[in-house]
Amino acid sequence: MRKSILMLLSVLVIASMLVSACGGAAPAPAAPAQEAAPAEAAPAEAAAPAASGDRVQVRWFVGLGTGTDPAQIEVQNKVVEEFNASQDKIELVLEVVPYNAARDTLATQIASGNGPDIVGPVGWAGSNAFYGQWLDLSDLITASNYDTSQFSDELIQFYQTEEGQVGLPFAVFPGAVYYQKAMFDEAGLNYPPATYGEKYVMPDGTEVDWSFETLTELARILTVDVNGNDATSPDFDKTQIVQYGYIPQYQHPTSVGTFWGAQKVDQDGQAVIPDAWKAAWKWWYDGMWGDQPFIPTDPVVQSPEFGAGNPFNSGKVAMGLTQLWYTCCIAQAGESWDVAVQPSYEGVVHGRVDADTYRILKGTKNPEEAFEVLTYLIGEGSPALLDTYGGMPARAEDSEAFFAKRAEQYPFVENWDVFVQGLAYPDKPTAESYMPNFNEAFNRIGTFQTLVQTTEGLDIDQEIETMQTELQAIFDKAQ
Secondary structure (H helix, E strand, O other), X not given: OOOOOOHHHHHHHOOOOOOOOOOOOOOOOOOXXXXXXXXXXXXXXXXXXXXXXXXXXXXXXXXXXXXOOHHHHHHHHHHHHHHHHHOOOEEEEEEEXXXXXXXXXXXXXXXXXXXXXXXXXXOHHHHHOOOOOEOOOHHHHHHXXXXXXXXXXXXXXXXXXXXXXXXXXXXXXXXXXXXXXXXXXXXXXXXXXXXOOOOEEOOOOOEEOOEHHHHHHHHHHOOEEOOOOEOOOOOOOOOOEEEEOOEOOOOOHHHHHHOOOOOOOEEOOEEOOOHHHHHHHHHHHHHHHOOOOOOOOHHHHOOHHHOOOOOHHHOOEOEEEEEHHHHHHOOOOOOOEEEEOOOEEOOEOOOOEEEEEEEEEOOOOOHHHHHHHHHHHOOOOHHHHHHHHOOEEOOHHHHHHHHHHHHHHOOOOOOOHHHHHHOOOOOOOOOOOOOOOHHHHHHHHHHHHHHHHHOOOOOHHHHHHHHHHHHHHHHHOOO
8 A cells, every 4th residue: 555745644553654554454545645554663574484495485575565564464474374385386485674664675685686576565656666677467467367357457457557567456445535424414415426427416406517616615615614604604714614624635746636637747757747737736725725715724634623634534524535545544533424436527537546466576587486476465365465454355346345344343334335436447647657766756746735735825836837847857867
């Protein structure tokens, strides 16, 4: 799963940063939320069994994402034991490195020619730190007659990049709008749709598209000041807001933009901020600092009254757009929340699906054996692994058991199918698409996030232009 720009999430879920790995609960975000992160208390390294006899050794590296929590390591070791007992040709060896040391450790191993064979679970942000190092699985899929039809075409294509078919679907975290039913009831508003393509019914009976425009209108009605006036009232006091209508919960600016259009910033080495992202960021900024605000600023988000960094969980925000992993961090939000489908922009739903999988390094000396292990991890070994990682199965037919457990945890939630539907709306390209000097570039966009969430009166167009110029300088360093 994916480290979050919101460092507080790390604290919450290490309690997560999107994963504590919450043992059997859903993971928390990691790269804004996009890469699941482990608990910091993870051991330095799990004991690895040695290869024996004439078996080919395949090394499995864990640490770029979730998987380093002690309870997870126990499950992973069990999967290793079961795989090794299932055949006599391959000896699978588990290596676990703490999240904070994993990137440097893996980079050192690769540079010394001693890299592992398989890496994961890992999301896009963690993978992009090693862009160009991943094996194209296409030939192995063909040679082994591996059945890709067990996954949706959208999810198979999700892992098709300039490098080829760099992964296969495993754990997925579709997006959805979390909302507080009690707040909608109090405002006399109908709930957001639970089916893609369904219209939203306004209080006067008018049917409109479930779009960001509609969401904005509702969010303003649902934003209330200390005197009970909403953001559409002439008497509204924006300095004393006690309830907000919306939050892009744990979303990096690349995600905020991708909900309006999935595009790349890096276009053949040129830094280009997509027009849809500019529009989304202007809307986001106006939602925090405009005359009718409906999104909490960062000082509000960090306040104890609004969840100390986890605003929707405070029970004082009516809607939050985020991914499935957020079920890890919502215990204090009460028993009134449910989920709805993602809104559209200009008539098109641009969804977000965070995802973890396993990847094979190009430098592996045993690609066929590594692929056999990979297909085991996403196949026979996946029930135990998905359970400990808290990931939704990429195979739609396996989702019933997954959501049965979530229903036990949150029996008041009715619309779990929203997440299943959401698998048809992955961001292609992903919001965490590769950029030259990826970590520095990604962090520069995070600096923009801090600026817009904390500073009133910005010339947002100028700030976007400045960032684009600085991103180009960062990209140029890679030439």
